[in-house]
Amino acid sequence: AQTVTQSQPEMSVQEAETVTLSCTYDTSESDYYLFWYKQPPSRQMILVIRQEAYKQQNATENRFSVNFQKAAKSFSLKISDSQLGDAAMYFCAYRGNNAGNMLTFGGGTRLMVKP
Amino acid sequence: EAQVTQNPRYLITVTGKKLTVTCSQNMNHEYMSWYRQDPGLGLRQIYYSMNVEVTDKGDVPEGYKVSRKEKRNFPLILESPSPNQTSLYFCASSYTPSRAEAFFGQGTRLTVV
Numbered sequence: 001a002q003t004v005t006q007s008q009p010e011m012s013v014q015e016a017e018t019v020t021l022s023c024t025y026d027t028s029e030s031d032y033y034l035f036w037y038k039q040p041p042s043r044q045m046i047l048v049i050r051q052e053a054y055k056q057q058n059a060t061e062n063r064f065s066v067n068f069q070k071a072a073k074s075f076s077l078k079i080s081d082s083q084l085g086d087a088a089m090y091f092c093a094y095r096g097n098n099a100g101n102m103l104t105f106g107g108g109t110r111l112m113v114k115p
Numbered sequence: 116e117a118q119v120t121q122n123p124r125y126l127i128t129v130t131g132k133k134l135t136v137t138c139s140q141n142m143n144h145e146y147m148s149w150y151r152q153d154p155g156l157g158l159r160q161i162y163y164s165m166n167v168e169v170t171d172k173g174d175v176p177e178g179y180k181v182s183r184k185e186k187r188n189f190p191l192i193l194e195s196p197s198p199n200q201t202s203l204y205f206c207a208s209s210y211t212p213s214r215a216e217a218f219f220g221q222g223t224r225l226t227v228v
Contacts, residue, residue: 006157045219
């Protein structure tokens with residue numbers, strides 16, 4: 001079974017600074033997808049960024065980028081120029097070829113942004 | 116607008132009183148799933164369905180039931196709720212189990228006293 005680990009329960013960053021959230025995972029599959037979801041106080045789950053395991057290039061979405069290290073099974077999220085609206089819970093998630101499990105989530109990292 | 120709709124958003128109930136949380140999607144997705152979210156544990160899958168009349172257990176199915184009589188609806192049933200089922204619940208859907216993005220409902224905060 002796949003597992004996803006987020007080792008940082010809480011992080012804080014100064015507004016306009018850069019922060020990196022860590023995620024590691026364990027799998028025996030070679031083809032899979034990785035995601036970062038944002039959950040603001042509204043509780044809505046918002047997809048931030050996705051990475052296909054077969055792609056070597058790291059995904060980027062505006063101020064959000066990932067550092068995908070397939071051999072190390074590491075998938076960190078970098079947020080540049082942090083904004084107050086970035087404050088939220090962030091979940092790392094894995095999706096493989098097992099038809100049963102849509103997504104396996106990490107425990108989450110609460111990000112606080114200081115003005 | 117493409118969406119997954121859960122109801123209710125908040126529910127307080129007493130131990131043993133049967134309840135149903137509804138979930139409906141308007142994207143013609145085959146795949147639907149229920150998750151519960153607890154502090155420090157992230158979201159864990161309760162049940163999933165790959166199509167009408169096809170359902171199976173996820174990681175934490177005890178105490179829950181589901182049904183998939185129509186493609187768009189996937190209700191979660193708690194026959195006899197207990198306090199350890201107090202949690203935040205999410206319904207999600209996607210086109211296929213793998214590759215495609217999952218769309219989430221707004222969440223249901225359930226408290227069992």
